[in-house]
Structures are given as C-alpha cells and as structure tokens.
Amino acid sequence: MHIDTVRAAYRRYAGVYDLVFGKSFEAGRQQTLDRINGRKGLRILEVGVGTGLSLPDYNPDHTIVGIDASEEMLNLARERVAKKGIRNVESLVEMDAQKMTFEDQSFDVVVAMYVMTVVEDPQAVMNELKRVCKPGGDIYIVNHFSAEKAGLRLKFERMIANFAELLGWHADMPMSPLLSNAGIEIVTIAKLPPFGMFTMVHCRNSDTAAESLLQAV
Ligand SMILES: C[S@@+](CC[C@H](N)C(=O)[O-])C[C@H]1O[C@@H](n2cnc3c(N)ncnc32)[C@H](O)[C@@H]1O
Numbered sequence: 630m631h632i633d634t635v636r637a638a639y640r641r642y643a644g645v646y647d648l649v650f651g652k653s654f655e656a657g658r659q660q661t662l663d664r665i666n667g668r669k670g671l672r673i674l675e676v677g678v679g680t681g682l683s684l685p686d687y688n689p690d691h692t693i694v695g696i697d698a699s700e701e702m703l704n705l706a707r708e709r710v711a712k713k714g715i716r717n718v719e720s721l722v723e724m725d726a727q728k729m730t731f732e733d734q735s736f737d738v739v740v741a742m743y744v745m746t747v748v749e750d751p752q753a754v755m756n757e758l759k760r761v762c763k764p765g766g767d768i769y770i771v772n773h774f775s776a777e778k779a780g781l782r783l784k785f786e787r788m789i790a791n792f793a794e795l796l797g798w799h800a801d802m803p804m805s806p807l808l809s810n811a812g813i814e815i816v817t818i819a820k821l822p823p824f825g826m827f828t829m830v831h832c833r834n835s836d837t838a839a840e841s842l843l844q845a846v
Pocket of ligand 1: 632635639650654658676677678679680682696697698699702724725726727741742743744747748749
C-alpha cells in the first residue's frame with residue numbers, strides 16, 4: 630500500500646488499535662522480546678512501532694528507537710511512554726521504513742513486527758533493516774506469511790488479497806522471496822499462536838545463504 634494509504638488507514642485505526650490488535654498480536658511481541666531481553670545494553674530499532682504496545686516490556690537496560698509512518702500511532706506511543714514513565718526510549722520518530730534516514734550499522738538489533746504486509750515495498754524494507762543493523766547483529770520479523778504451496782489456504786489468501794486497501798494489509802505475501810534475496814542468515818523460524826497464523830523469523834546480519842531453513846518451512 631502506498632504510504633499515504635497506510636497513513637490514512639492508521640489515522641482511522643489508531644484510537645481502537647490496542648483494543649482490536651493488542652491481544653491477538655501479543656504472542657509475537659512477547660516471544661520476540663523474550664529472545665532479546667536475555668541480553669544487555671543493546672541499541673534496538675523497532676520499525677513500525679505503532680502505539681508502542683511492546684515498549685514497556687523491553688529490558689530497561691536496552692535503548693529503544695521507534696519509527697512509524699503514522700503520527701497518530703506515534704502519539705499514542707509517546708503517551709504510553711510518558712504515562713508509564715518508560716526511561717529507555719531514546720526517540721519515537723515519524724519515518725518511512727522503506728527509506729530510513731539512519732546511518733548504516735546504527736543498531737545491534739532491528740525488530741519489525743506485523744509491518745511487512747502493510748508496506749508498499751517489503752523488499753525495500755528488508756534492505757533497510759539489513760543496512761541499519763550492525764554486521765553480525767540480529768533482525769526479528771514477525772508477520773503473517775502466505776502459504777507457499779497450492780491449496781485451500783493459498784486460494785483464500787489470494788481472494789482476500791483483493792481487499793488489501795480496505796483491510797490495511799496484504800494477505801498474500803510469501804516468506805521465501807523476501808528472505809532468500811536479503812543477504813542474511815536465518816537463525817530460527819517459529820510459528821506463533823493463534824493457530825500458527827503468524828511467524829517469527831530471527832535473522833542474523835551476515836551473508837550466509839538463507840536457503841536451507843526456508844526449504845524446511
Ligand atoms: C499492524 S501495525 C503493527 C504495530 C506494532 N508493531 C504492533 O506490534 O502492534 C503496522 C504499523 O506499521 C506502520 N507502517 C506501515 N507502513 C510503514 C512504513 N512504510 N514505514 C513505517 N511504518 C509503517 C503503521 O503505521 C502501523 O503503525
């Protein structure tokens with residue numbers, strides 16, 4: 630979706646976002662943060678931070694920078710930070726994930742949760758995640774990826790893909806093309822509740838081919 634369509638959609642959603650998506654997206658946020666929080670002193674970028682639902686749960690020892698395309702979503706994230714007295718959020722900035730203004734290799738960890746199916750050019754976002762992540766750093770992506778093989782699920786996903794603009798996300802994005810061209814190593818691919826509908830992919834920013842784990846999906 631074009632970024633103006635995204636902004637218009639999230640202007641409408643912002644007020645009800647936590648109520649509608651707070652619980653249903655919780656497992657992805659929690660499992661991602663569990664993996665990161667065992668470490669200390671990381672500089673983390675959260676791309677598409679939204680209303681900042683994850684912000685209270687980062688280890689206070691980490692420093693968080695959040696970006697989002699929607700000012701309305703960011704304002705709710707800023708309110709959350711102020712209300713909860715969260716002290717490890719360095720900044721929350723309006724920025725397009727497809728062309729970020731950060732220097733190369735700025736972050737130890739880069740996180741993008743439930744964002745890839747919303748953006749117009751997921752491959753551009755993937756390139757940016759890699760560019761701003763330090764070599765050897767970690768990239769976590771949580772998303773709904775469509776079925777890779779023919780079948781009922783793929784048929785259904787292609788059908789609802791026609792309503793992408795209305796829904797605010799694309800239902801028919803497969804994982805392999807996005808990751809196999811990204812020049813990253815895939816560490817883990819985990820299916821998440823509810824019903825394995827979402828997937829968490831942990832990647833390392835090194836140029837080892839992504840093929841082997843992808844073939845196992
Ligand atoms: C489904 S929400 C996910 C929010 C949050 N990550 C969560 O877990 O609840 C998708 C978010 O991505 C943001 N977004 C969409 N396109 C973007 C872009 N090109 N650059 C930055 N953020 C974008 C939207 O504004 C929205 O806040």
